[in-house]
Amino acid sequence: MLKLILCLLTVLSFATVAYAKDAPQMSVPFPLGRDISDHFVGTVHRNDIIVADDVYKLPQTNVITFEPGSHSGWHVHGAMTFIGLAGTGVYQEWGKPAVLIRQGDVVQIPAGTSHWHGATKNSRFQQIVIYDKDWQAPKDLAAHMGPVTDTEYQHLTFVDAKDRRSEPEKGSEFLFAYPKQAFSSSNFNHPVYLSTVVGQPNEAKTPNWTYVVFPQGTYNRWHSHKTGQVLIATDGIGYHQIKGEKPQILHPGDVVYCPPGVVHWHGAAPGSKFAHIAISPEDNHEVTWYDFPVKEYAALEDLSKQAENPVKTTQNAQNEAALYKDRR
Numbered sequence: 001m002l003k004l005i006l007c008l009l010t011v012l013s014f015a016t017v018a019y020a021k022d023a024p025q026m027s028v029p030f031p032l033g034r035d036i037s038d039h040f041v042g043t044v045h046r047n048d049i050i051v052a053d054d055v056y057k058l059p060q061t062n063v064i065t066f067e068p069g070s071h072s073g074w075h076v077h078g079a080m081t082f083i084g085l086a087g088t089g090v091y092q093e094w095g096k097p098a099v100l101i102r103q104g105d106v107v108q109i110p111a112g113t114s115h116w117h118g119a120t121k122n123s124r125f126q127q128i129v130i131y132d133k134d135w136q137a138p139k140d141l142a143a144h145m146g147p148v149t150d151t152e153y154q155h156l157t158f159v160d161a162k163d164r165r166s167e168p169e170k171g172s173e174f175l176f177a178y179p180k181q182a183f184s185s186s187n188f189n190h191p192v193y194l195s196t197v198v199g200q201p202n203e204a205k206t207p208n209w210t211y212v213v214f215p216q217g218t219y220n221r222w223h224s225h226k227t228g229q230v231l232i233a234t235d236g237i238g239y240h241q242i243k244g245e246k247p248q249i250l251h252p253g254d255v256v257y258c259p260p261g262v263v264h265w266h267g268a269a270p271g272s273k274f275a276h277i278a279i280s281p282e283d284n285h286e287v288t289w290y291d292f293p294v295k296e297y298a299a300l301e302d303l304s305k306q307a308e309n310p311v312k313t314t315q316n317a318q319n320e321a322a323l324y325k326d327r328r
Contacts, residue, residue, distance in 0.1 A: 028086045028126040029175055029234065030063045030253035040118070041148070042070025049232065049255050052133060056228055056257065056281045059204045060133040063253070066125045071118020073147045078135025079111040081204035082127050083166070083197060085175065089125035090156065091117040094144040100158040101127070104166035104176050108203040111135050114143040121153075130204040166197045166211070174275055175234045175252075176211045187289050188267075190218040197277065207283040213275040214238065219267025222293055226286035228260040230279040238274035239300060240266040241293065247300060250276070265293045270300055 033047025043066075050061035066089065074094065082091075089101035094114040101107065101117075109115060111132065119125035137143075166176040182191035198209035211234070222243065231240060233250040240256045241247040243263040248256060250266075258264045260281075268274035 026087060026124050028065055028124060030065075030085060030126060030128075032065050033063060037070075040066075040070055040072055042118070043067040044070050044118075047253070049128075049253070050130075050230065055259065056230055058230060058279065058281060059130050059206050061128060061130045061206075064127050064129055066119035066127075068119050068123055069121050071148060071153065072116045074114055074116050074144050076112050076114055076137060076141070076143045076145070078132030079203040079205070080109040080129055080131035081198055081202045081206060082107050082109070082117075082129045084161075085126040085128060087123040087125040088120045089117060089123075089127060090120055090158075091115065091161075092156070097159045098156040099161050101125070101161055102164070102167055104164070104168055104197075105161035106163040106166060106198060107161055108163075110203055112137060112141050112143060114145070116148050130198070130202075130206050132204065166195065173235070173273075174213060176275075178211060178213050178275075187223070188218060188220050189292060190215060192218060200283075207279055207281060210278045211275065212278055214268035214273065216268055216271065216273050218274075219293065219297055220265055222263050222265050222290040224261050224263045224288050225258065225280060225284070226260060227281040227284040228262070229258045229264075230281070231256045231258075231266060232277040232279075233274070234277060235273065235275035237269040237272040238267060238276060239269050239297075240264060241296060247296070250274070263290065265296075267297075270297075 030049075031047055032045035034045060035043070036046045037043050045065045047063040047065075048060075049063055050056075050058050052058060052060045063085070071090065084101040084103050084105040086103055090098050091101055091107050092098040092115060099107065100120075117127075168174055168177045176195065176197055178193040178195045183194045184191045192215070193213035195211045196208055197211050198206060200208065213235075219239070231250075233252055233254040235252060238250040239247045240250055241264060242258060249269065250256065266276070
């Protein structure tokens with residue numbers, strides 16, 4: 001029977017992996033997580049950043065990092081949306097040309113589609129995958145499975161990704177593209193920049209992923225969301241604070257959860273630009289706004305010199321539910 005995910009080649013192809021040893025390292029924006037190389041050709045890591053639960057009702061979301069020359073085999077899984085974060089990667093559906101994946105590219109994979117993905121020969125590749133982890137393959141599903149041969153990998157013909165709108169401009173210091181026109185609102189102390197990384201419709205059935213860029217010194221009012229909010233820090237250094245709790249310092253890859261109805265604020269740390277992905281569960285954008293955290297923000301300069309208040313990158317559904325009840 002076909003597995004839920006990762007029905008992959010487990011025998012290493014040494015000819016392919018040799019590229020990973022010889023290629024220079026490049027930095028990636030998000031933490032690597034745990035080593036899952038046993039299921040792949042080469043060296044691959046997985047970092048679970050959103051765990052599907054009953055509070056936020058978001059799809060499972062992981063960061064996958066492929067070292068140069070590393071890749072999966074032909075496999076199938078539930079519907080998936082994935083986003084290129086760094087380096088150059090490869091995605092190929094059975095019977096179609098390989099797609100070259102760059103930073104900011106978004107790819108949609110219907111459930112049950114036979115495909116493989118990984119890094120190019122001479123580049124690391126990091127991606128976010130958003131997917132239906134509960135999908136079960138139909139018994140009569142006919143799908144090509146097994147290893148990607150060295151011949152297939154070495155003789156790829158590339159086409160560009162269809163959705164390249166979030167590719168940043170060359171030389172940009174930010175992870176994703178954003179418009180030149182700033183967005184002004186009475187709910188932010190200065191204008192911010194907004195763009196959509198994942199919109200509707202998408203295969204993973206995730207709510208919109210909105211990219212918010214905060215120039216230095218920019219933050220929003222205290223506010224609450226009817227269905228809560230999840231933030232994924234992507235660039236620079238930021239702060240997030242829940243009413244009555246200590247501020248949290250945010251670095252790229254940190255994920256914070258604000259339960260439904262709980263009051264919080266977030267923005268750039270003093271002395272730094274900042275950007276994050278904002279996700280509103282169920283695509284519900286009912287927000288109640290309050291005053292600005294002027295005193296709290298003024299105190300952050302000293303806080304930033306102290307030890308960081310760590311942010312959990314994975315949340316347990318029961319713990320979040322308990323926190324929600326306590327705060328109500």
